[in-house]
Amino acid sequence: MRRSFDQRAREIGVTRPQWQVLSVLSRREGIKQAELAEILEVEPITAGRMIDRMQDAGLVERRADPADRRAWRLFLTPQGQNRVGELGPLSEEISDLALTGVSDADQAQLYATLEIIRLNLSGKPAADDNAGK
Template sequence: MSEAIGFLLNDTARMFRRAFNARTRASGITALQTRVLIYLSRHPGIRQGPLAELIEVEPITLSRMVDRLAEAELVERRADPTDRRAWLLFLTDAAEPLLGDLRQTSQAVVDEATEGMSDAEREQLAALVERVRANLSRRICQKEEETA
């Protein structure tokens, strides 16, 4: 049964990304780029390395995404005053209204996905998925500590 749950969660996440990307295609912003923007709104001034770890992509992949977001004038790199080799990442003023639009799009996808569910069912679903995430996160951290 656990394989079925894992498959369902993974397949559902894939379908969420597909629905989100279809709705944002005209803006040129993907679901992964949206995650970068959201993390930057939560962690202004983060370095690229730690951000790559947070969103679980290779640093070179993140670097390319940041390049595109910088070209679109949504993200800016600033020199790290404590390390000449490092860059700190910040959202630009132009990113703020876009983030609002992306959050609305995300909510529209959630509304579509949970159509026909009561508010209580939606809350229960969110709580159960959060518990699964917390369980896996805790186990991943424990394994990383064991190998360190």
């Protein structure tokens, strides 16, 4: 699944990490660079370098935070928005392909289980609703 997405994304002109940034910014435009690093689970310096390259490519822009002169807010450029428009359907297509034949109920259970795993690994264990199962 990952290889298929990577290959198609490269044809559009972005890497998977860049797609992750574009995807986050399409939902949370104007977030601080440090928040982006936390969401992506990378070090702030790593996020900064990624944003540098994406800014050079014309996909994102940094704007000074009016409330904190030390912080930068991140925004998609029109070119970045176009990439999201191209990659969004690709992401959905790959997900649909991966889930072919999986019932809606099983998909819901899968997503719920993955969320519990994500919370457990983030240090914020999920409530133990399934004790004794």
